[in-house]
Amino acid sequence: MAADPRFEAIVADGLQAYLGPVRGPHPVWAGSPAQLRIAEPAASSAAAPARRRRALSARGRSFAAVLLAAALVLVVAGISLLAGGGRPQVHPIIASPASSERPTPSGSPGALASPAALSEPSAGPTPTASPCLTSWSHAGTISPAGLVDGIRTVAFDGYDGRLAMVFGHSLDSVQQISIAPTRPPFKDSAGHRITVAGQTFFQLALKGLTGPTALDVAPEEMVQGVKPSSPFVSTVAAPITELLRVEKPVARTPVVGPKSHSTEIWIIGLDGPTCLSVRTLQDPGYGNLDPGPNAVVVSFDPTP
Amino acid sequence: VAFRAQLDDFAGLYERTYQALYRTALGVCGDASLAADVTQDAYLAAYRQRASFRGDVPVEAWLHRIAVNAALSALRHRRVRWVEPFDPLRHDRSARAAESDRIVDIERALARLDPRSRAAVVLRYFHDLDYATIATILGTSVGNVGSILSRSLDRMEAELTDGEPGAGLAVVREEAEHGR
Numbered sequence: 001m002a003a004d005p006r007f008e009a010i011v012a013d014g015l016q017a018y019l020g021p022v023r024g025p026h027p028v029w030a031g032s033p034a035q036l037r038i039a040e041p042a043a044s045s046a047a048a049p050a051r052r053r054r055a056l057s058a059r060g061r062s063f064a065a066v067l068l069a070a071a072l073v074l075v076v077a078g079i080s081l082l083a084g085g086g087r088p089q090v091h092p093i094i095a096s097p098a099s100s101e102r103p104t105p106s107g108s109p110g111a112l113a114s115p116a117a118l119s120e121p122s123a124g125p126t127p128t129a130s131p132c133l134t135s136w137s138h139a140g141t142i143s144p145a146g147l148v149d150g151i152r153t154v155a156f157d158g159y160d161g162r163l164a165m166v167f168g169h170s171l172d173s174v175q176q177i178s179i180a181p182t183r184p185p186f187k188d189s190a191g192h193r194i195t196v197a198g199q200t201f202f203q204l205a206l207k208g209l210t211g212p213t214a215l216d217v218a219p220e221e222m223v224q225g226v227k228p229s230s231p232f233v234s235t236v237a238a239p240i241t242e243l244l245r246v247e248k249p250v251a252r253t254p255v256v257g258p259k260s261h262s263t264e265i266w267i268i269g270l271d272g273p274t275c276l277s278v279r280t281l282q283d284p285g286y287g288n289l290d291p292g293p294n295a296v297v298v299s300f301d302p303t304p
Numbered sequence: 305v306a307f308r309a310q311l312d313d314f315a316g317l318y319e320r321t322y323q324a325l326y327r328t329a330l331g332v333c334g335d336a337s338l339a340a341d342v343t344q345d346a347y348l349a350a351y352r353q354r355a356s357f358r359g360d361v362p363v364e365a366w367l368h369r370i371a372v373n374a375a376l377s378a379l380r381h382r383r384v385r386w387v388e389p390f391d392p393l394r395h396d397r398s399a400r401a402a403e404s405d406r407i408v409d410i411e412r413a414l415a416r417l418d419p420r421s422r423a424a425v426v427l428r429y430f431h432d433l434d435y436a437t438i439a440t441i442l443g444t445s446v447g448n449v450g451s452i453l454s455r456s457l458d459r460m461e462a463e464l465t466d467g468e469p470g471a472g473l474a475v476v477r478e479e480a481e482h483g484r
């Protein structure tokens with residue numbers, strides 16, 4: 001079909017109006033992020049010989065200090081021998097039990113940290129223990145009644161090892177979002193036993209939805225290492241090994257009663273013990289006009 | 305050789321081409337922050353690959369090819385936008401309301417296209433590049449560029465006419481129809 005020149009002119013004018021006045025934030029090469037990234041390794045390699053010289057010099061100084069200390073010890077030992085005539089007492093060095101302990105993460109019960117990981121001896125000064133979050137939940141405070149397009153997840157993705165969920169409305173209109181550790185065996189909504197790839201697992205429950213999450217990829221593609229069939233669609237990446245939905249919401253209304261079932265449940269498989277890190281943010285790209293965040297991004301960090 | 309001289313003065317090349325590349329990236333990504341990152345990634349890649357560039361296409365087309373690939377890759381990997389989408393009129397909204405409508409319309413119509421088609425439309429109708437250059441940038445045939453553009457225009461027209469076109473676009477359409 002031949003292009004309509006009038007419409008081509010409209011598009012060209014529209015693009016001029018849209019992109020013409022726009023100015024990028026880094027018009028000068030010097031100091032631009034790309035230039036700084038190029039300059040950084042060069043500066044590092046230029047600094048390397050100086051660093052090496054400083055290290056050698058420090059090593060030389062510490063060797064001299066050791067020699068001096070050894071000489072002092074010999075002098076003191078000689079004096080004590082001459083003065084007392086006895087043998088110097090040698091105090092055995094006993095390792096303090098505390099030196100092989102690490103602070104226990106102060107996460108919620110059911111931490112996924114393996115005992116082996118927690119009993120590793122620490123090297124050097126004890127780092128400040130950051131709490132290992134192993135569960136997270138959010139309860140909505142706004143009634144979803146009146147939101148005609150309902151409450152549902154409009155994006156659900158584990159694209160770079162983080163789970164990103166975006167809702168069409170503010171998170172405050174979602175009855176509850178919770179993430180908690182779980183373990184096999186897993187069953188689907190029909191009661192059939194299913195397997196999920198991974199070493200450790202979380203259960204994600206989304207309550208108060210009016211429809212299931214529309215997925216961009218087939219369920220079997222939400223497995224680490226599986227290339228999605230659709231272009232421009234990502235899937236899951238390490239440390240996530242698999243995202244599997246085991247229950248879909250069936251309610252058509254956001255009003256949740258005791259017999260209503262409006263919960264979507266996912267099992268998140270991971271390749272090892274993990275702490276959660278959860279951020280909520282506003283993503284207006286999906287049409288959210290409500291105040292407040294509408295997206296949740298969950299990172300899975302290896303257990304310290 | 306001219307292209308070699310251009311690449312040797314990389315700072316000069318950057319400053320001459322930066323805004324064009326940034327606008328292409330913005331047209332493809334639809335997000336100012338992501339476009340800024342993509343543009344920087346493109347120049348970094350160009351700087352590192354400059355020794356292997358043989359001058360078989362103009363330097364600007366080569367840079368655009370890198371930038372479009374960087375934008376497509378970024379869109380594949382960044383599904384969630386972290387920042388407020390770019391609003392070029394946020395500082396002067398009242399004075400340019402009609403312009404704003406037109407921009408909203410064109411942004412909406414562009415957003416209906418897949419990223420590669422967006423790149424083709426921006427390269428053709430904003431940068432006014434010929435089909436052969438666009439084919440080089442997108443790594444496809446001239447015939448395929450024609451087909452991508454034709455499909456894209458159909459889709460944009462459907463979006464702009466079936467939706468609720470803003471006043472700005474309506475004015476432009478009227479002007480175009482009267483052979484302005």
